[in-house]
Amino acid sequence: MSSVSALYGESIVAHILDKSSALVGLNRLGFTPEVQAQLEELALRPGGLVLVAEPLNSGKTTTLCSLMNRISSIEKKAFTVEEFIEYPLDGIMQIETARKAGRDVGDAVRAVMRQDPDVLMIGDLRDGAAARAACEAAVAGQPLVLASLHAPDAVSAISRLTNLGVEPPLIAESVMGILAQRLVRRICTNCKEPYRVNATELRRFGFVPEDADQQVTLFRGKGCETCRNTGYRFRMSINELMWVNEEIVELIARRALPADIADAAKANGMKTMREDGLVKVLEGITTPEELVRVLNLRET
Numbered sequence: 001m002s003s004v005s006a007l008y009g010e011s012i013v014a015h016i017l018d019k020s021s022a023l024v025g026l027n028r029l030g031f032t033p034e035v036q037a038q039l040e041e042l043a044l045r046p047g048g049l050v051l052v053a054e055p056l057n058s059g060k061t062t063t064l065c066s067l068m069n070r071i072s073s074i075e076k077k078a079f080t081v082e083e084f085i086e087y088p089l090d091g092i093m094q095i096e097t098a099r100k101a102g103r104d105v106g107d108a109v110r111a112v113m114r115q116d117p118d119v120l121m122i123g124d125l126r127d128g129a130a131a132r133a134a135c136e137a138a139v140a141g142q143p144l145v146l147a148s149l150h151a152p153d154a155v156s157a158i159s160r161l162t163n164l165g166v167e168p169p170l171i172a173e174s175v176m177g178i179l180a181q182r183l184v185r186r187i188c189t190n191c192k193e194p195y196r197v198n199a200t201e202l203r204r205f206g207f208v209p210e211d212a213d214q215q216v217t218l219f220r221g222k223g224c225e226t227c228r229n230t231g232y233r234f235r236m237s238i239n240e241l242m243w244v245n246e247e248i249v250e251l252i253a254r255r256a257l258p259a260d261i262a263d264a265a266k267a268n269g270m271k272t273m274r275e276d277g278l279v280k281v282l283e284g285i286t287t288p289e290e291l292v293r294v295l296n297l298r299e300t
Contacts, residue, residue, distance in 0.1 A: 001015070030237035030239065035241045044071060050176055050178075053152075054182065061148075067121075080093070083123055095112065105124075105133065109137055132166055135171060155265065158178075168253055176244055177243050186236055186285055192219050192284070198213075200212065207278055220287055238276045240276060248261060
């Protein structure tokens with residue numbers, strides 16, 4: 001609960017946790033088969049750091065918990081370090097670092113490393129001590145470290161770590177991959193209807209029309225009782241996964257510009273969130289308006 005005193009009374013927001021969402025499989029979170037396969041490959045490695053980058057309230061806890069459920073087993077010793085334990089996970093040692101617990105993330109990570117873990121999930125890298133602890137744990141060769149931090153996209157996560165005081169050579173040595181994501185609303189399947197638009201309206205998402213008169217079929221929700229007349233029901237992620245290959249390692253280590261890292265990532269096959277969102281618009285899963293809202297796109 002969050003309560004703030006205002007001029008005409010209290011503003012109260014309740015964050016309601018759906019405990020079942022922690023058990024959602026990766027195949028239900030909105031990943032393309034290619035991205036899911038790459039993410040699972042990263043998550044099954046014995047060491048290194050995999051980051052989930054996102055703005056606030058964009059589904060990182062569900063993604064991290066789904067990854068933990070995918071890779072944890074009775075043979076693996078798995079830990080989490082979280083400010084607040086939102087979702088209890090079977091077979092995993094979970095450590096809370098809220099102020100009342102009397103420990104911070106850096107101290108908790110160092111304590112866990114003495115437990116010989118195979119997998120370590122860190123809920124959020126909020127400060128330099130936590131970020132350095134995560135990177136240092138990852139370069140030890142074991143455990144595999146999963147962590148999240150606030151950044152608008154995959155490339156910006158590198159700058160975010162640098163701003164937190166982590167040296168680029170340590171970032172280059174520790175980070176294996178970065179998943180960036182946002183949440184978009186799904187079109188309500190109960191009142192979903194097709195409509196035709198000129199393909200030029202999709203240029204802002206990277207769509208290249210065959211000609212000026214090309215038409216495409218999109219979908220939207222009319223609004224019904226099922227979706228409370230919003231036209232949407234449930235959410236899913238749009239995402240991008242940056243695989244940190246040797247070229248990107250070199251770029252990070254020598255403090256290359258974010259634009260250069262982004263170009264290398266795209267050349268290595270990374271599809272941006274805008275491109276992933278376009279695919280889901282064309283497949284009739286979400287709407288152009290949702291992409292504009294979530295990605296803060298402007299007219300082009």
